[in-house]
Amino acid sequence: MSGLTLTLADAPDFALDMSVLTPAALAGKRLAQIRALKLEQGRKRVALGDLFEVSGEAADDSLTIHHATRNLHRLGYGLCSGLLQVNGDCGDEAGLRMRGGALRISGNAGDGVGLGMRGGLIEISGSAGDFAGGPAPGDVTGMKNGSILIGRHLGRRAGERMRRGLIVVGGNVGESCGSQMVAGSIVVLGHCGPGLGAGMRRGSIVLAKAGATPGAGFTLAGEFELAFLPLLVNHVASLKPGWRGRLSALGKVQRWVGDAANGGMGEILIPA
Amino acid sequence: MKINGVFIEDTFAEAFPMKATRLIITAHNAVWANHAANALTGFATSVIACGCEAAIERQLKRSETPDGRPGVAVLLFAMSNKELTKQLQNRVGQCVLTSPTSACYAGIEVGDPLPLGKTLRYFGDGYQISKKFGAKRYWRVPVMDGEFVCEETTRVTKAVGGGNFLILAETQAQALDASERAITAMRKLREVIMPFPGGVVRSGSKVGSKYKTLPASTNHRYCPTLKGVVDSALPESVGAVLEIVIDGLTSAAIDEATRVGIRAACTRGRKGGIVAISAGNYGGNLGPFHFKLRQILK
Numbered sequence: 001m002s003g004l005t006l007t008l009a010d011a012p013d014f015a016l017d018m019s020v021l022t023p024a025a026l027a028g029k030r031l032a033q034i035r036a037l038k039l040e041q042g043r044k045r046v047a048l049g050d051l052f053e054v055s056g057e058a059a060d061d062s063l064t065i066h067h068a069t070r071n072l073h074r075l076g077y078g079l080c081s082g083l084l085q086v087n088g089d090c091g092d093e094a095g096l097r098m099r100g101g102a103l104r105i106s107g108n109a110g111d112g113v114g115l116g117m118r119g120g121l122i123e124i125s126g127s128a129g130d131f132a133g134g135p136a137p138g139d140v141t142g143m144k145n146g147s148i149l150i151g152r153h154l155g156r157r158a159g160e161r162m163r164r165g166l167i168v169v170g171g172n173v174g175e176s177c178g179s180q181m182v183a184g185s186i187v188v189l190g191h192c193g194p195g196l197g198a199g200m201r202r203g204s205i206v207l208a209k210a211g212a213t214p215g216a217g218f219t220l221a222g223e224f225e226l227a228f229l230p231l232l233v234n235h236v237a238s239l240k241p242g243w244r245g246r247l248s249a250l251g252k253v254q255r256w257v258g259d260a261a262n263g264g265m266g267e268i269l270i271p272a
Numbered sequence: 273m274k275i276n277g278v279f280i281e282d283t284f285a286e287a288f289p290m291k292a293t294r295l296i297i298t299a300h301n302a303v304w305a306n307h308a309a310n311a312l313t314g315f316a317t318s319v320i321a322c323g324c325e326a327a328i329e330r331q332l333k334r335s336e337t338p339d340g341r342p343g344v345a346v347l348l349f350a351m352s353n354k355e356l357t358k359q360l361q362n363r364v365g366q367c368v369l370t371s372p373t374s375a376c377y378a379g380i381e382v383g384d385p386l387p388l389g390k391t392l393r394y395f396g397d398g399y400q401i402s403k404k405f406g407a408k409r410y411w412r413v414p415v416m417d418g419e420f421v422c423e424e425t426t427r428v429t430k431a432v433g434g435g436n437f438l439i440l441a442e443t444q445a446q447a448l449d450a451s452e453r454a455i456t457a458m459r460k461l462r463e464v465i466m467p468f469p470g471g472v473v474r475s476g477s478k479v480g481s482k483y484k485t486l487p488a489s490t491n492h493r494y495c496p497t498l499k500g501v502v503d504s505a506l507p508e509s510v511g512a513v514l515e516i517v518i519d520g521l522t523s524a525a526i527d528e529a530t531r532v533g534i535r536a537a538c539t540r541g542r543k544g545g546i547v548a549i550s551a552g553n554y555g556g557n558l559g560p561f562h563f564k565l566r567q568i569l570k
Contacts, residue, residue, distance in 0.1 A: 066435055146400040147405070147406075164404060166405070185403065202401070204401075204403070224418055225418070226412075226418065227341070228339075228403055228410060230338075230341075231338055231405055231421070233403060234338070234339075234340075234405075238406070264401075267401075
């Protein structure tokens with residue numbers, strides 16, 4: 001891939017705040033300037049060049065980080081455009097307050113993926129931790145736009161208070177998925193933990209596998225062929241073509257409406 | 273110039289700039305998609321009194337529609353964005369939303385947005401649901417057979433309206449046969465519609481009238497029954513004239529439709545009673561688009 005490449009020389013045993021590294025922030029900078037950038041490590045600041053081998057040129061809109069580890073936090077913070085490719089795992093709050101562009105992580109991610117996200121695409125090949133798509137620190141609502149694709153599993157309280165946007169999980173999700181959701185869509189291709197959609201006001205949780213039974217706050221409206229589901233499937237397939245087949249059960253679905261404790265305008269769709 | 277012995281007059285069709293959009297209407301099956309599309313495009317032959325000109329552009333396969341159901345592409349033309357917006361709201365609201373199992377999507381991706389589901393969603397009385405996938409927003413409006421899905425906006429594009437040609441024949445039956453052949457061939461083309469009933473119009477008009485309140489009146493010089501009364505434009509042998517009006521998204525699309533239509537109309541030739549092909553214009557001073565028959569048919 002062309003563009004700037006950062007290769008982590010030695011895996012640090014301390015947490016690093018990577019929020020300063022976005023393609024836009026580095027564009028036009030000379031390699032020496034990039035090596036001199038300071039990364040926050042707790043109370044200390046360390047030069048980027050002391051930790052990473054820097055190569056390529058920061059001319060186009062892409063940045064690749066090789067050998068990433070769980071100690072690299074806040075990757076893609078406020079990303080507006082371009083591609084940030086992370087080869088390896090990453091720490092917490094990847095894609096925090098992201099607004100556009102794409103953040104692709106080849107391994108696993110920590111907690112808080114896409115907190116306060118406003119646009120763009122986060123694609124994680126592996127699993128991610130808790131609170132994905134939830135509110136950023138200090139915010140009332142969660143993600144307001146954009147898409148988060150998780151290749152494997154996702155932790156607890158995914159999409160909490162999300163206002164708009166899409167989360168698709170290739171594997172299982174933990175407890176309280178979509179809790180207090182305001183709007184938007186969550187698609188789960190695997191199984192869900194307890195507390196699905198607890199306290200949701202609006203929004204859609206779509207399960208690709210039959211058999212789940214929502215909690216007491218949900219009422220079965222009936223079984224329907226909903227015309228919007230092919231639109232959703234096509235959109236997911238446009239982002240991840242391999243998932244089209246796994247969504248094939250979404251022909252006729254059970255529509256559970258709830259949570260009655262919070263207005264009851266949300267829905268959980270389960271293959272009939 | 274002659275095609276199969278049919279004289280092609282050295283004249284041109286005069287057309288006007290319009291605003292257009294394409295809608296994709298889907299339903300449970302093609303029958304119901306066509307019911308909705310036919311209702312939507314009803315009473316839409318001329319902007320003179322219908323507000324817009326509209327017709328079915330073509331049938332769509334499942335693979336060509338956003339939701340994978342059978343569908344129909346419809347083109348609507350109006351004189352302004354404001355009028356097109358009004359017509360969309362009324363026609364989609366009364367004819368598509370009401371039609372069982374229907375859904376309605378934008379069929380043009382570029383251009384200024386015009387509200388579609390953006391206004392129709394209020395029919396949902398607060399129970400409507402917004403879904404945004406990528407850059408597109410859709411509205412799910414609860415209705416008695418399930419949900420009406422409608423894209424929030426469609427796009428408007430600059431277009432051309434009023435392309436035309438006239439088929440001059442010995443008899444009414446021969447003119448009708450040639451017209452049907454032309455329309456059958458032209459309906460295989462994209463980006464054009466022939467908005468009149470069956471694609472054919474018999475009441476070609478001129479600007480103005482002896483009656484002050486009328487903006488248009490019968491084109492008396494092309495009325496065969498007035499030969500001998502007026503300064504007729506018709507040769508002695510002509511007993512009937514039919515016109516095919518073409519609206520297109522581009523002038524190139526109208527060029528192609530004119531070429532295909534005239535060649536099909538001339539299939540039976542002079543021996544089949546087709547005397548000549550002409551076109552309607554206003555002297556070239558009103559419309560900026562001139563479709564010169566002989567140039568198109570070269």
